[in-house]
Amino acid sequence: MHQAREWNGDWDWETGSRVIADTKPWNESYSEIHEFVTSRDGEKIAAVVKTEDDTHVPCVNGQPWSNTFEKAWSLRFCPDGRLFCFAMNDDEWTAVVDDEPWEETFDFVWNPQISLDGRTLAVNVRSPEGYGIALNGRSWEQRFVEARSCVLSPDGLRTAANVQMESLAEGDILGFAKGVWSLAVDGRPWDARFLNVWGCTFSDDGESVAAEVRPNLIEQTIAVDGKPWEQRFKAVWEPVFRPGTRDVIAPALTGEGWKLLVNGKPLWDRSFTQVWHQTFSPDRRIVAAVACPEFGRWTVVVDGNLWPCTFSHVVMPPVFSPDSRRIGAIFRDEGSWGLVVDRDPWPDRFDMIWDPVFSPDGDTVAVKAEKRGKYYLAVNGKVYPRAYDAMWDPQFSPDGSKILVRAIADGTFHRIVLPVSEVVG
């Protein structure tokens, strides 16, 4: 969020609506149009299209790239506005950014990870030598039997993946039980081996890595830089580092139920039927998580204190405002979706709702929501009456007084800047 605040000051924040592209003529030019994506500043809309000669190409605001491909997928805009996709010609895959393919090609590429500033791209790759990761077009020197996941450090300089160190014959359960999985950082694997490695995460300075590991068939724990916690559990979930420290926080299934632990010891003196998706506030002081205090009821827990409202189906990961004052989380309850902000659920319910977006000062919260197949902007609990056929997450101006809406209506992509005061009345 703080990253967006830095760069969106250059965007056009003049109030009003601009037509960026009429996508209807695309239907006449191309036999097939895949899903639309838009840039965060709302100035571009793009989709992979199929041309007359059966090639695929990203088309941006109606203009196709110069390169064409037999296959193209995973199209998306980076936070800095560059357009990315995977593409294949002559059975060779690579990543393409703004119409520029990486020089190195692979047997296959997938799972793009993009840094917060959009400058760094990491992907999983397979080549004849094995599996690895490529970062900004340069792949790890080391290759592995398999590499699953691709995790990028917050600064975008380092990458990690859980990797298989030895091949196993089909059905070799005894070999598997000895542990053939590890975690590789920048291509260098930990010395330690485990039955499984999952859910890796970097510290915010990128110097340390933690992951869920399974040392044997019936125990799980957290390993930090290859060293497992002494404590063992029936199960654990993804760890996170407390920002600015080497402390690792992770949920674990203990004899008393699920607990949130720090470095293997209880963080709070309470347990839950379930707890996961722990998240730190931007100022690093508060930890919030999704919790199930009793079977079938879900809520948010903040520094160990449960919100009083609970929901029947699910609560999604909490989102902090940039100033750390506020927390919002979307939920599904009794068959419909809603948003709860600071313990108070909005009265409106929707068929679907997206994560909340806070203004830089935290005072305003906006969401994209769907009702009966149409998309709406809702701000501070009030639904703006204009309906769209498609919509992307709203964006706030640096001073929080305006909202950028990116939306399609009747085949036309609009870039709309609304004063917050107009939306909330």
Added chain:
Amino acid sequence: MGLPKLPKVSDPGLDETAKMLTPQRIEEVINRVIQKETAARLKVYMNTCVHCGLCSDACHWFLSNDRDPRFSPVGKVKQTLWEILRKKGRVDPDFLKECSRIAHTECNVCRRCSMYCPFGIDIAYLLLLVRRICSLLGLVPQFLQDTVNSHAVTLNQMWVKQDEWIDTLQWQEEDARDEVKTARIPLDKEGAEVFYSIIGPEPKILAQLIANMAQIMTVGGVDWTMPSLDGWDNSNMAMYSGDFETMGRVERVHHEAALRLKCRRIVMGECGHAFRGAMYDGPKWLGWKEPPIPLIHAIDFYHELLTSGRIKIKQKFEEPVTVQDPCNVVRGRGLGGKLREIVRMTCANFTEPEPGLEHNYCCGAGGGTINCGPPWKPSRVKGNRVKAEQFEATGAHIIITPCHNCHSGIEDIVAGYNLGMHVKFFSEILVQVMDVPEDLQA
């Protein structure tokens, strides 16, 4: 008892791992499970059973093994859990190997016996408890354990690598276009109405089923997607081996993949045990009373497509057909009526199996038994003679089985008893008979 000796089956998952066990370890694990993981339910079941044996006639294993009491549900509990409890966990590795053989390979946890128990005791639960103990002690048949290892590593049951999955979808999309020219498999489409999930064997060995679904979705005008990363496999053999921690992880990834893509609901392919895992056992372990977003089995979905008119039938399938009622979606979910409706809407010549609906016999493959692999196949096929007799009596040529375990298990039965019948998923019938509008035809 004068009963015939059962054939000895070698399985390193039991033979080798049993060598590593100590009496202390066995006792500690058993008592921990009994004290910490069971509750009043176990006590009620154990105290309520009057040993009447009425469950016996419910079991295809008992009926197919000439009423050998060792294969009756209560007999299986008597040979395993009763002894474990009576001896307070002080049992030896050889005994536990037998427990695994009985619980993992000779019970499909199909729950037919519960319907015949005068008290409705969930006898399958008792056998699953035995499996849980065996799993924590490392005593799981090799091939089943290997499947669980695959779940733990790849979050799918067939060691399908991430790149192989995506590549297969792209290849199947091309194949689907040979029939329906606009067929697509949209990957990671946020906000799609349907998150379609399948089980590991589809990309591994039955990839044409994915192409079939791409055709059906396109003709039905369904807004759908599949994830490019983990969470696409809805199956869960860890639920059946007794590794509930891996089961929970698999289910969480499946449901969260759909939540992340903001899909309205999950439609699961034709698999029964996967439905049980995703609808009941998995969510319960995770704290969800029910799945976090609506979830339906393929039978329900096909029923919607056909009754709403989104898919029309060009000409009904003519060959005589019957159905296999998968335990987990018919006895467990009551979809037998809808299954018959969609079969009658698409097939001209349908014969009911007898018994049918919730009284149907299990395929003999479910509950993880087919995943126990080739060493156990002869006993599995022998243990379901009644299923062969049931199908033979229908006179059908085709057995429609909307479940992967049923499909594979019944293929083994058909071959083992020389029935000369063929086994099809419902989607294979549907793509054959549906009306593809002219503008979509390749």
